[in-house]
Amino acid sequence: MSTVNIIDFVYLISAVLFMLGIKNLSSPATAKLGNYLSMTGMGVAIIATLASPDMFGFTMIIIAIAIGAAIGGYAAVKVEMTSMPEMVALFNGCGGAASALVAMAEFNGQTATFANFTLITLLLSIIIGGLTFTGSIIAYTKLQGIISTRPITYPFQQIVNAGIVILTLFLAYTVFQDPSNLFAFYLIIVLSLSLGVLAVIPIGGADMPVIVSLLNSYSGLAVSMTGFALNNNALIIVGSLVGASGLFLTKIMCDAMNRSLANVLFGAFGAIDESVADGGEGPAGSMKGFEVEDVAIALQNADSLIIVPGYGMAAAQAQHVTRELGDFLTEEGVEVRYAIHSVAGRMPGHMNVLLAEADVSYDQLFAMEDINDDFSTTDVVLVIGANDVVNPAAKTNPSSPIYGMPILEVDKARTVVVLKRSMNVGFAGIENELFFKDNTMMLFGDAKASIQNLLAAVKE
Amino acid sequence: MDTGTIIIGLTIFVLACFAGAELISKVPQTLHTPLMSGSNAISGIAILGALIATGRPESIDAESAIGFFAVIFATVNVVGGYMVTNRMLQMFKKKKLKKKE
Numbered sequence: 326m327s328t329v330n331i332i333d334f335v336y337l338i339s340a341v342l343f344m345l346g347i348k349n350l351s352s353p354a355t356a357k358l359g360n361y362l363s364m365t366g367m368g369v370a371i372i373a374t375l376a377s378p379d380m381f382g383f384t385m386i387i388i389a390i391a392i393g394a395a396i397g398g399y400a401a402v403k404v405e406m407t408s409m410p411e412m413v414a415l416f417n418g419c420g421g422a423a424s425a426l427v428a429m430a431e432f433n434g435q436t437a438t439f440a441n442f443t444l445i446t447l448l449l450s451i452i453i454g455g456l457t458f459t460g461s462i463i464a465y466t467k468l469q470g471i472i473s474t475r476p477i478t479y480p481f482q483q484i485v486n487a488g489i490v491i492l493t494l495f496l497a498y499t500v501f502q503d504p505s506n507l508f509a510f511y512l513i514i515v516l517s518l519s520l521g522v523l524a525v526i527p528i529g530g531a532d533m534p535v536i537v538s539l540l541n542s543y544s545g546l547a548v549s550m551t552g553f554a555l556n557n558n559a560l561i562i563v564g565s566l567v568g569a570s571g572l573f574l575t576k577i578m579c580d581a582m583n584r585s586l587a588n589v590l591f592g593a594f595g596a597i598d599e600s601v602a603d604g605g606e607g608p609a610g611s612m613k614g615f616e617v618e619d620v621a622i623a624l625q626n627a628d629s630l631i632i633v634p635g636y637g638m639a640a641a642q643a644q645h646v647t648r649e650l651g652d653f654l655t656e657e658g659v660e661v662r663y664a665i666h667s668v669a670g671r672m673p674g675h676m677n678v679l680l681a682e683a684d685v686s687y688d689q690l691f692a693m694e695d696i697n698d699d700f701s702t703t704d705v706v707l708v709i710g711a712n713d714v715v716n717p718a719a720k721t722n723p724s725s726p727i728y729g730m731p732i733l734e735v736d737k738a739r740t741v742v743v744l745k746r747s748m749n750v751g752f753a754g755i756e757n758e759l760f761f762k763d764n765t766m767m768l769f770g771d772a773k774a775s776i777q778n779l780l781a782a783v784k785e
Numbered sequence: 786m787d788t789g790t791i792i793i794g795l796t797i798f799v800l801a802c803f804a805g806a807e808l809i810s811k812v813p814q815t816l817h818t819p820l821m822s823g824s825n826a827i828s829g830i831a832i833l834g835a836l837i838a839t840g841r842p843e844s845i846d847a848e849s850a851i852g853f854f855a856v857i858f859a860t861v862n863v864v865g866g867y868m869v870t871n872r873m874l875q876m877f878k879k880k881k882l883k884k885k886e
Contacts, residue, residue, distance in 0.1 A: 340801075343827050344808060350820055351811040353877040360819070360870050363827055367863060374833045380840035382849070389839065389853050393860025400861075401868030406876075412869060413822050420862040423831040426855035430838035434848040442791050541821060544828045553794050555834050561794055562801040563830040569805035570824040574817060667814060674817030681815075681876040688879055692814045 328378050335373035336559035342366030343563055347570075353687045370559050406682045407639040410672035411468040414461045414537045417544050421457025424450050424547035425517075431554060432510070439504055443554050448497045450550035452517045457543045459521030464536050467525070468671055474530025483591060486523050489516055528590065531713070534672045535578045535589050542571025574673050581667035581693075583719075583729040612748065615766040617775070621782035623740050623766065627704035629660040631696065633733055634676045635669050637710010637746060641772035644683040647709060650780045651685065663689055664696045664733050666714035693733055701737040708735060708743045708759075710772050716757045726755055741765045744772050819873045826866025832859035 343366045349359025375386070397416070404412045428450035439447075466472045493516045496509045504510075528536055545567025552560025579586050624630065632651060638644055651661045663685065665676045677690055700706065708715055711733075718725040719732045735741050736759055743765060760767055768775050812820045838852030 344804065346823070346827075347805070347808045347812070347820075350816050350823065351813065353813075353816060353874075354879070356816055356819060356877065357871070357874045360823055360867065360874055363823060364867050367827065367830065367867070370830065370833055371836065374836045375840070377837070380837070381843050382840055382845075385845070385849060385853050386836055386839050386856060389835075389856035390860050393857040394864045396857075397861035397863070397865030398868055401865045401872065404869060406873070409818060409822070409869065409873070412865070413818075413825055416822070416862050416865045416869075417825050417828070419858040419865075420825060420828040420831065423829065423835055423855045423859035423862060426851050426858065427831050427834035427838055430848045430851035430855060431834070433851060434838065434842070538821065541825055541828070544825070548828050548831050549798060551831055551834050553791075553798075555837070556790060556794065557833060558794075558797055559833060560830055561798050563827050565798050565801040566805040566808075567824045567828040569802050570809045570820060573806065573809045574821060577814075577817075665814065667817075672818055672821065674814060674819070674821075677815040678818045678873050678876070681873070681878070684876075684878065684880070686880045687815055687877050690815050 328376075332373045332377055333558065335369055336557070339366035339370040339373075339559060340562040342369070343566060347566065405642075406644075406679055407642060408469075409678060410534065410537060410670075410675060411465050413672065414464040414468060414533075414540070417537065417541050418458045418461030418465070420544040421454045421461060421540070421547055423454070424544065424551045425454030425458065425514075427551050428454065428554060429514070431551075432504075441501070444501055444504060446550045446553035448500060448513065450547050450554060451514060452493060452497065452520075453543050453550065454547035455514060455517030456521035456524065457540050457547060459518045460525045460536070460543075461521075461540050463522055463525040464533050464540065467528075467530050468533050468537075472526075474533075476529045477526040482523075482527055486520070489520055489523065493517060493520065524590070532589050534668065534670075534675075535575055535582075535586075537672060538571050538574040538578060539586075540571070542568045542575060545569075545571055578668055578673060581731060582727070583731065612760045612767045613765070614769055615742075617768065617778040617782050620742050620766055620768055621779055621785075623705055623742065624654065624659075624707075624779070624783055627654075627659055627740075629703045629705070630654060630662070631700065631703050631706045631735075631738070632661065632663045633669075633706060633708045633711050633715060633735055634663065634665065634680065635709065635711025635714060636671060636675075637712075637744070637772050639670055639675065639679055639710075641710065641746075641774075643709060643773040643776055644679040644685075646773055646776045646780065648680065648683040648685050650776055650783070651689075653780060653783065661689065662691055662696065662699075664691050664693065664700075664735075666693050666711070666733055669711055669714050693731060697734055700734050703738045704740065706735040706738040706741045708741060709776070710744060710746070712745075712757055713755060715759055716755065717759055717762075718755070718757070722758075735759070736762055736764070739764065742768060744768050744770075744775050746771065815877075819870050822866055822873065823870040826863055826870060829859045829862035829866060832856060832863055835859045 346363030549564025
């Protein structure tokens with residue numbers, strides 16, 4: 326068995342470890358082990374590669390790994406759980422950049438001797454990796470609020486973007502015909518990078534989770550393409566795993582919003598609609614603001630409580646005090662559960678992570694389909710900074726932009742308490758008739774402060 | 786690269802897509818963020834290509850210079866991705882709360 330065979334065999338072992346890693350993510354109890362298995366797979370693959378006989382210099386590799394590990398490690402330790410979506414977007418962008426750079430290095434390394442298939446996959450890797458890199462950075466800046474979360478649109482936007490795609494593919498064809506055409510090659514790089522920017526800026530902040538998942542899937546695809554070009558099975562397998570995972574999450578989120586992927590990508594959802602931009606007077610009557618004491622009485626009289634968290638809880642860092650309130654009421658004999666919509670927060674499972682951070686037991690967390698039937702028999706629902714995912718207009722108002730989106734049917738509960746920062750409309754810019762219902766109590770203010778006051782009042 | 790090698794590569798790709806879809810559909814909603822960051826971490830596997838590009842040339846040239854940056858980006862992806870995933874998974878706990886009647 327030659328060294329190359331041995332290395333390929335080790336790659337197979339690492340692919341199996343990655344698969345086992347994901348398999349163990351099927352339960353929170355085994356998930357940690359899964360992550361360790363996956364890490365082992367990565368470590369083994371890296372060691373095998375370094376042991377390859379055609380490796381000459383290690384100095385640059387060691388320096389690069391040290392720099393990368395320092396940056397990645399620092400970011401991973403420092404990031405707040407609430408900012409996880411941005412972090413994942415950035416890491417994902419790095420993955421895309423890495424694939425594109427590897428393809429560029431390979432292109433540089435041996436221009437003359439390319440087989441057709443290698444050349445095609447190299448070019449695809451550069452295009453997909455490049456747009457993943459800039460697209461992820463734009464997603465990051467939108468999630469951070471560095472640039473406007475509103476869709477940025479201009480006339481003929483889609484025609485311009487389609488034109489760039491066609492031009493890029495045409496240039497790729499030119500390079501395919503003549504690999505020495507470096508001008509076309511560099512232009513492809515520039516165009517792919519601009520494409521990532523242009524494709525993501527018209528997408529509203531509320532849709533960023535979908536985009537981050539989709540870009541995750543793209544980075545997987547870029548890795549697979551690189552794998553084809555380098556004839557490296559580890560890259561092909563892992564790329565397809567990541568691609569499948571990204572697509573799966575994208576689909577879950579599109580389904581949860583009852584929108585097609587095309588609508589998310591090209592719909593400019595959340596562009597300012599003047600007709601609903603005013604707060605205050607809404608669909609039926611006015612919002613009723615309540616005092617903390619009124620809400621505390623409702624909670625004290627309840628036997629069952631469902632807490633519905635949304636991005637507002639994350640923004641106010643209210644997860645810990647929410648858990649304290651939940652625990653206190655549990656000890657008082659109230660049945661406390663948490664209902665989590667698939668698109669609550671800014672990435673799939675975002676709320677679950679925050680509540681886990683706050684030490685909420687994971688068997689108290691319920692997905693929409695597992696808890697929706699229980700709202701009608703629940704005394705109090707506490708909505709903390711969630712808006713569109715509890716908007717009854719999704720079921721009742723065919724003219725609403727979110728009509729048809731599956732929602733948490735909180736309005737069926739006896740009393741709904743909505744904690745909200747202000748009277749403004751939600752992230753998607755849509756009026757919510759839940760806030761105007763007779764059984765709804767609005768409690769305005771910072772979610773964290775409101776819950777702290779509520780906890781103090783309930784304890785009295 | 787001969788056609789046989791390409792077919793083998795495509796076979797691996799297609800089968801891995803199916804296996805991946807099957808595995809991933811079993812991941813519960815509660816772990817979707819760790820799934821995303823974890824699968825994101827493994828997409829840093831491009832580091833293998835980056836290592837080869839950096840280490841293969843006998844002296845520093847364009848290939849190894851580009852490879853150098855590829856290693857940095859891929860390492861950020863791998864190390865950062867695994868570390869945040871681990872941080873998140875450490876937090877998922879099951880605990881018992883006593884109720885008083």
